Amino acid sequence: MTYFLQNLGKSTRSSFTKLGRATFFLLQTLAGIPSVLLRPRLLLNQLYSVGVLSFLIITISGLFVGMVLGLQGYNILSDFGAEATLGVMVAASLVRELGPVVSALLFAGRAGSALTAEIGLMKATEQLSGMEMMAVDPIKRIISPRFLAGCLAMPLLTALFSAVGVVGGQMIGSGLLGVDEGAYWSQMQASIDFWDDIVNGVIKSVVFGWVTSWIALFEGYDTLPTSEGVSRATTRTVVNSAFSILGLDFILTALMFGDN
Amino acid sequence: MQHTNTQDTLVGLFVAAGIAGLFFLSFQVSNLSSFTQKATYTVTARFDNSGGLKVKSPVSAAGVKIGQVSSISFDPKTYQSVVVLQIESQYNTLPDDTTASVFTAGLLGEQYVSLEPGGSETFLKDNGTIDITQPAIILEKAIGQFLFKAAEEKK
Numbered sequence: 001m002t003y004f005l006q007n008l009g010k011s012t013r014s015s016f017t018k019l020g021r022a023t024f025f026l027l028q029t030l031a032g033i034p035s036v037l038l039r040p041r042l043l044l045n046q047l048y049s050v051g052v053l054s055f056l057i058i059t060i061s062g063l064f065v066g067m068v069l070g071l072q073g074y075n076i077l078s079d080f081g082a083e084a085t086l087g088v089m090v091a092a093s094l095v096r097e098l099g100p101v102v103s104a105l106l107f108a109g110r111a112g113s114a115l116t117a118e119i120g121l122m123k124a125t126e127q128l129s130g131m132e133m134m135a136v137d138p139i140k141r142i143i144s145p146r147f148l149a150g151c152l153a154m155p156l157l158t159a160l161f162s163a164v165g166v167v168g169g170q171m172i173g174s175g176l177l178g179v180d181e182g183a184y185w186s187q188m189q190a191s192i193d194f195w196d197d198i199v200n201g202v203i204k205s206v207v208f209g210w211v212t213s214w215i216a217l218f219e220g221y222d223t224l225p226t227s228e229g230v231s232r233a234t235t236r237t238v239v240n241s242a243f244s245i246l247g248l249d250f251i252l253t254a255l256m257f258g259d260n
Numbered sequence: 261m262q263h264t265n266t267q268d269t270l271v272g273l274f275v276a277a278g279i280a281g282l283f284f285l286s287f288q289v290s291n292l293s294s295f296t297q298k299a300t301y302t303v304t305a306r307f308d309n310s311g312g313l314k315v316k317s318p319v320s321a322a323g324v325k326i327g328q329v330s331s332i333s334f335d336p337k338t339y340q341s342v343v344v345l346q347i348e349s350q351y352n353t354l355p356d357d358t359t360a361s362v363f364t365a366g367l368l369g370e371q372y373v374s375l376e377p378g379g380s381e382t383f384l385k386d387n388g389t390i391d392i393t394q395p396a397i398i399l400e401k402a403i404g405q406f407l408f409k410a411a412e413e414k415k
Contacts, residue, residue, distance in 0.1 A: 019311065033389075044267070044268065044271055045267070047271045047275075048267050048270060048271050048274075049272070050279075051271070051274045051275075052270045052271055052273075052274045052387075055274055055277070091289050094287065095285065122321055153274075153278075154278070155278070155282075156277075156278025156281070157278065158275070159278055159279075159281035159284075159285055160277060160278055160281040162281070162285055162289075163280075163281035163284045163285055164281075166284075166285075166288075166289055173343075176321040183287070188289055189288075189289070189291050190291065190292065190318070192289050192290040193290060193291060193316075194286060194290040194291060197290060198285050198289070198290050201281070201285075214360065
């Protein structure tokens, strides 16, 4: 019994310690961002590995999600004779929820895990301490560019996901199932509001990009410098990112869309 | 050197594609294009009952959307609903005896304000009022009356 209590206290305390380290790490990263802007080359390289390499998985997933929404939405809406509102259903669910959430989950799996593994391995092979020996700040040189690239790439990827999804829904809806194309677009434009829907979706994606990059970079930076430690840190990145994305999504949705 | 060049191009393409996606969402998916930079004038209409009308509900004439509802409030003196309509300035030739009614698009669709022009020679002006209005038909009320009548006839 005392053993159990001791363990409980120990793990609670260590998780708070970790949260504190993570916060300190985030502040250091933010402080390093101005120096990244002086060296755009570093940022560009990271935008390539975080953004361009995620491009394919995001667009293909977006297309299929949109097509599935088109099929399922048509089946349900045609029961009520409301096929014309298919566009509204596809666009609203993509722009408000599925776009930001699914692309953030994919981003955590595709780019977040790679970031953790890369930085964890840098730590395990003592490249980070090597940099410190050469008076190069690894936070400014390694972490901040990756963080900024994640925050910039995420909204772009989300916009692509939603846009491709809407087109996919239109392909299935009006191409295959015979929903009127004009009704698809005009009903959509009548119901989707720029500020309430599009801008809130972009805000969500920025928050998710921020959180996912933070978790991925911190897990990599904080890893035990062994191969097992790196593997565990990579797993934790994906799991914790998924939890934070879904939890934050609920809070953001309640704040943004809760009052109507 | 060659390698970084292609990488730059790809990053450029990626950013351009992302921004294009944002533009697509703003102008093709949302209503940003339909209500920007269009001059409007406002007209007030008082309804006995504005039903399920909401802010941003469409205002249409002859089935064509010509504006939207900008505010709805309750007048505690006359017990009426005061609905402010924003109508696009290009449609400034509505007669001042235009009738405003609250209709429902389809059986379960959203409610909108329908304007039926009268025969007057003078037109509605900015901040003018529509005097002839027809309240929203409340479905529950209508069904209630119908059932009541049917029961009366059976007696």
